[in-house]
Amino acid sequence: MNGPDEFDDRGAPGGPGERPRIPSPRAAAEDHGPLPDPPPPTSDLEDGGPEPASGHSAAPAVRPVPASPAAPAPPPPPHKVLKSLLGAWALAACSPEETAAVEAHLTDCASCADEALRLRDAVGLLHPADSLDLDPLLRSRVLENCLVRRPARIPVPEWATPYDAEAAKLDALLRDMGEAEWRAPVRLRWFQGERPVERETTVAGVIGHLMTVDGMVATALGLPDPLGGDVPPGTPGPTTRTETYWRTAGEEPSPLATHGPWRDQSHALIRTVSFAGGSVGELSVPYGGFRLPLCDSFLDRAFECWVHAGDIADAVDYPYEPPAAAHLHQLVDLAARLLPVALADRRRAGLASPARRLVEAGAPGRTLHLEVEGSGGGHWYIALDSPAALGSPERTVAHIALDSAEFCQLAAGHVSPEEAAAGQNGERDAIRDVLFATASLSRL
Template sequence: MATDHDGVRELLAAWAVGALLPGDEKAVPLHLAECESCAAEAERLRETVRLLGGPASGPRLNGAGGAAGGVLAAALRARPRVARVAPHAAPYAAAVAGLQALVREMEGRWATPVVHDWNAHATVAHLLAADEPLALRLGLDARVPASPVPGDTPWEDAWNARTADVIAHELTRAPEDTVAAWAAQAAELLATPEALDSVRAAHATTLMGLRLPVADHFLVRAFETWIHTDDLGRALGLPVPPPPEEHLGLLVRLAVRVLQLALSSAPPVLLAMAGAEPDAQWVLGSEDEPVQAELVLDPVDFCLLLGGRYEPDAVPRGATGDEGAVQRVLQTAAAMSWL
């Protein structure tokens, strides 16, 4: 039963969709009566669930709710009741739980086209491959036979070859076996010392062409897992909620840091996230010139743009100033996707 502030705060999404475990059903309302910040966050989450088609009156789920509410509730119920991961790994843990909930809706639908030339089965196989570089770097064993890729192959080519091999291998197996392999690898990643200890995750390593702290590589895994869960949800007609606000903020900040590197010599543009806290804005581009334009994006749309799910001209935005500078930011962001 959760009684401390942090413990209750982690259960607010479950409260909003009526997915609390019996031991927490009394503790959470008692805490909300005393804590103004948690009460405000709980009300925001309940309103979000209502808008997504979940329970419209009160936090309990009675019968079948909307698709998004049901998927979210199942994800929260599936969340492991074990020692908590460090904050940098929490978004990945949540994304894994969300996908585990969604795959329960896929029986008989594994051949549904999803993204690129992948069906639902191949999309999960791709995630098995995508998590593998971090798993191997942290000392875990591969779950798919090795690919015959020379060691000096450029990382993009090596990655394309590996993901194609993993997908081909997994398509010879039952979808349930692929899901089990992906879920087991994800669980092992979340049990590594680097997932549990922020100090252990502070050392930098290069994966997928990016030299980042291991902590940030966990955020990359969260980003991609959520993007493909959203792909699957769209293909199956099951709306998938975006990451919780706290997790989304971490993903946005990582994406901005990577984008800043790519735009270091470009005409500067002030980028701001709509509806976010006042400090959620950054100047992207050269430090030697005045700001040429201002660009405002919704944080979810920004992540989908970097995930390759928006064309630069199609992403909803507010912009003023030099349109060429704005387009350079949007095009660079879209071109960064390898998902």
């Protein structure tokens, strides 16, 4: 046994005459990462061990916590499954687990990475289906934006802008139609006398009808007549001109014979009145049995263009928007201004109640208050007893309230006077006469 001053070769007490050896420092546990939290101390009493001696505290026993074995990672899905998920991944429709698996696979598989890139680019092109119909305000916004930068040297007259806009909308609809749709049957409806009338034609036939009636305005401006040498004698009205065109062109005129000529004629009309100056609006346009100033003729043609474009859209099952509010107001105003004359014509034909005799010369007579609600609406006072008189709010004997769309459908002959859901108050005869006079404004 060694003495207390002797050390062995490990730094422990050895033999006599040997120098003591100092052990090298040991590495700290912190050098290999943070220490784990120690478990709560437990006493020997809790473990059933001996009770410590009095006056001495026993050091808590630290027991190592056995590490739980790590669960083996699930194998990745096979290549075929991951490739089938690329479409859903591009649409961001995968679950988080599927997304992680696909993205891990894309780092190792070049073919799938290329396919995923193509699919992600294709997703960027997807968007909800939009209507091919032009926004009614698109043309106005574009023109306004252009005019802010440079005013138009030759602007379109205000009374011609509704026709310009409606012709552009109809042209856009026709450009989207296939050849078979041009032969689709279209039902034209109007009101004649006391009953509705209808006539069936094709899309091409409707465009031919519009072109032929627009020809009355064209000839008044010195432009060529689309009927050429087939113009009937005298001053034919819209119906006679249309029947002549259908008879010479056949029941189914070709799209090439109608779309291009109609579009060119509408452009020529707008261009001519724009260069002609402000006084051209007072030029008289014959409509057979009556005449209209050129400014009102353009509003009339805008109304017909919109109505028949709606007939075409219904035939090919396509949505079609009404005119812009400012344009619709001009069209409603024209119909309201024509009502006293239409009422007088029905009275001469025995289809309306007789006018009341005026108490004194120059008196305004009875008035009907026409209230048109909604977009493009307003208030008009219709003279009931004289087409030359102006309606006076003080002489109002009846009131009719109609939505703007319903009023236009009534004026187009698409709704009968009995079916018009109007708010009515006052003299029943006056209300009936004005509703029927509104429907009589329609024609082929």
